[in-house]
Amino acid sequence: xxxxxxxxxxxRLMFGMVPGLESTRKLCNAxxxxxxxxxxxHIVGTNGKGSTSYYLAGILQVHGFKTGLFTxxxxxxxxxxxxxxDIPISDADLDRLLLQVKAAAEQVQVEPTFFEVLTLVxxxxxxxxxxxxxxMEAGMGGRLDSTAVACGDIVVLTSIGLEHTEVLGPxxxxxxxxxxxxxxxxxxxxxxxxxxxxxxxLLADARAYASEHDAKCIVPTIRTDIKLPNLGHHYIENASLxxxxxxxxxxxxxxxxxxxxxxxxxxxxxxxxRMQQLSDKNGVVRYILDGAHNSHAVRRLVETLAxxxxxxxxxxxxxxxxxxDVAEMLKLMAPYVSHWHITKTLYPRFRELDxxxxxxxxxxxxxxxxxxxxxxxxxxxxxxxxxxxxxxxxLVTGSLYMxxxxxxxxxxxxxxxxxxxxxxxxxxxxx
Numbered sequence: 001x002x003x004x005x006x007x008x009x010x011x012r013l014m015f016g017m018v019p020g021l022e023s024t025r026k027l028c029n030a031x032x033x034x035x036x037x038x039x040x041x042h043i044v045g046t047n048g049k050g051s052t053s054y055y056l057a058g059i060l061q062v063h064g065f066k067t068g069l070f071t072x073x074x075x076x077x078x079x080x081x082x083x084x085x086d087i088p089i090s091d092a093d094l095d096r097l098l099l100q101v102k103a104a105a106e107q108v109q110v111e112p113t114f115f116e117v118l119t120l121v122x123x124x125x126x127x128x129x130x131x132x133x134x135x136m137e138a139g140m141g142g143r144l145d146s147t148a149v150a151c152g153d154i155v156v157l158t159s160i161g162l163e164h165t166e167v168l169g170p171x172x173x174x175x176x177x178x179x180x181x182x183x184x185x186x187x188x189x190x191x192x193x194x195x196x197x198x199x200x201x202l203l204a205d206a207r208a209y210a211s212e213h214d215a216k217c218i219v220p221t222i223r224t225d226i227k228l229p230n231l232g233h234h235y236i237e238n239a240s241l242x243x244x245x246x247x248x249x250x251x252x253x254x255x256x257x258x259x260x261x262x263x264x265x266x267x268x269x270x271x272x273x274r275m276q277q278l279s280d281k282n283g284v285v286r287y288i289l290d291g292a293h294n295s296h297a298v299r300r301l302v303e304t305l306a307x308x309x310x311x312x313x314x315x316x317x318x319x320x321x322x323x324x325d326v327a328e329m330l331k332l333m334a335p336y337v338s339h340w341h342i343t344k345t346l347y348p349r350f351r352e353l354d355x356x357x358x359x360x361x362x363x364x365x366x367x368x369x370x371x372x373x374x375x376x377x378x379x380x381x382x383x384x385x386x387x388x389x390x391x392x393x394x395l396v397t398g399s400l401y402m403x404x405x406x407x408x409x410x411x412x413x414x415x416x417x418x419x420x421x422x423x424x425x426x427x428x429x430x431x
Contacts, residue, residue: 003091005098006426009078012114023110024146027120030104034127035150038068039253041245042147044138044179045158047297048197048238051230051271052158055242057135058269059262061085063250068126068134070147072115075273075404076411077423082122084129088423089121097121115139119146133249138182148182153252155182156245157206158238159197173205180209192216192248196241197234220244225263229270229416231277231288232304239266270416273403275304277393278414285393286382287410291400293320295328301397305336313338314395315385318356319373319402321349326359329398337395338388339368341381345405346372373402375409 002010028035043053050071057069067085074080079088101120105112112120119139126134136152138145160176180193193210195203195217203219210217223240243262250257270276278287292301305312316337320326340360344350353370360367369384371377378394385394396406408425411417 003095003098005095005102008102009098009114009117012112012117015111015113018113018116020144021146021149023112024116024119024149026108026110027101027104027112027116028123028149030108031100031120031124034123037127038131038150039133039249040136040150040152041133041249042136042138042150042152042155042182043158044145044155044182045197046160046175048158048234049137051235051274052156052238052242053135053137054271055239055266055269056156056245057083058086058265059242059246060133060135060249062261062265063246063255063258065132065250065253066130068122068129068131068136070119070122070134071137072118072139073400074426075400075407076420076425078118078426079423080420081118082125084126084131086419089125091424093125094121097124100124113146116146123150138179144178145182148184153191154245154249155180155193156241157193157195157198158241160202172199172202176202176205177209180206183213183215192218194218194220194241194244194248196220196222196237218244218248227263227267229268229276231275231308232300233307234300234304235271235275242266272417272419273400273407275301276416278410278416280414284391286414287378287406288314288393288395288397289403289406290395290397291403292329292397293324293399295325295332298329298332298397302332302336305395309392312336312392314392315339315341315368315381315388317341317343317373317378317381317394317396317402317406318398319343319345320351320356320398321347321401322351322355323349324351324399326351326356327362330359330363330365333397334363334365337365339384340365341369341371341377341384342367343371343373343377343402345401347401350399350401373405373409378406378409 043049057067061067069083082089101117136147138147160172195206207217220240226236226239228235247257273289273291276289277285279285290301292298342356382394411420
């Protein structure tokens with residue numbers, strides 16, 4: 001039976017996403033301002049926030065800081081979003097704190113959104129558990145994102161692209177300033193911006209914004225000595241940002257920064273479901289999971305496949321949501337796929353299989369198999385792939401929702417998914 005806390009959280013979905021800090025500030029005041037009891041490093045940007053936050057948290061943790069990590073969306077369970085030293089919040093704590101937020105919301109008569117409630121739960125949890133620092137991924141934007149009320153001295157900006165333009169602004173320059181303005185929520189509290197992935201024009205804008213706010217703007221060199229479990233140059237870029245942010249934070253808090261330890265730690269940090277290789281007990285890679293769900297992400301995916309698996313064509317398990325540009329995604333992937341295995345989950349926003357078949361047919365591509373995503377279907381595809389070539393893994397991509405279902409199906413058989421054992425699936429609204 002679902003808990004009362006989760007009932008309350010799910011009742012918030014009807015409010016969608018509402019930019020603004022008024023509700024969050026009122027609730028923080030009612031709850032005793034828990035966000036003031038720990039230090040915060042904000043991670044903002046269009047893509048790469050989650051991996052950067054995760055890499056950063058690991059480096060801070062091995063340097064002796066009790067480290068919180070706040071990310072979104074989740075793959076399997078809401079508990080993934082709120083962690084301390086890599087351990088997710090318990091079901092009991094999550095339920096208790098959800099009800100605490102509910103009581104505060106009723107007291108001050110506000111109707112917080114789904115994301116605002118989870119943000120407040122994280123503040124309460126980190127405060128009562130006595131964390132030193134939180135690696136905090138923003139949800140949408142920066143200036144009006146509920147995470148912004150936790151005021152930090154370091155802001156990491158991962159990348160800028162056109163997204164949520166109705167809220168964040170019509171141009172990349174406007175979106176850049178909206179995300180950097182996370183510093184304005186708590187007064188001029190952001191002293192250092194660490195930025196990456198920007199064009200020369202946007203970098204000039206970023207430096208000008210930092211100068212206006214009496215802040216430093218650091219552009220780290222992309223490292224060549226980073227080894228990561230996640231494949232792809234973009235993860236090296238994200239890890240380079242996390243190293244720079246960690247070094248600055250650690251040194252400014254009176255501790256010695258150990259670069260060798262930081263690099264060693266990155267070598268163990270696999271950000272789940274993003275260019276993640278799953279190896280069996282013999283060390284053979286059986287699956288590649290990647291949550292690429294738009295054409296921008298698919299371009300990164302195929303660039304990475306070309307680099308790490310040159311000339312290889314994959315059996316691909318593919319599904320996508322109705323609002324995605326599937327035709328462009330399939331077109332980009334086609335040179336790297338030998339067999340298309342189309343699928344869907346029970347999530348109502350998923351494209352129907354007949355729709356995917358039509359999209360493939362329009363590109364002159366054939367469907368090798370189709371079925372609902374579950375362990376049986378994944379095994380069927382794997383058997384077909386391994387009968388062709390046992391050394392080529394199955395590629396699973398097209399939607400983070402689908403990756404979540406895949407992780408749930410495979411978590412007991414691959415050590416790379418061990419984190420998810422013991423986590424029960426929660427709402428699949430990945431806001």
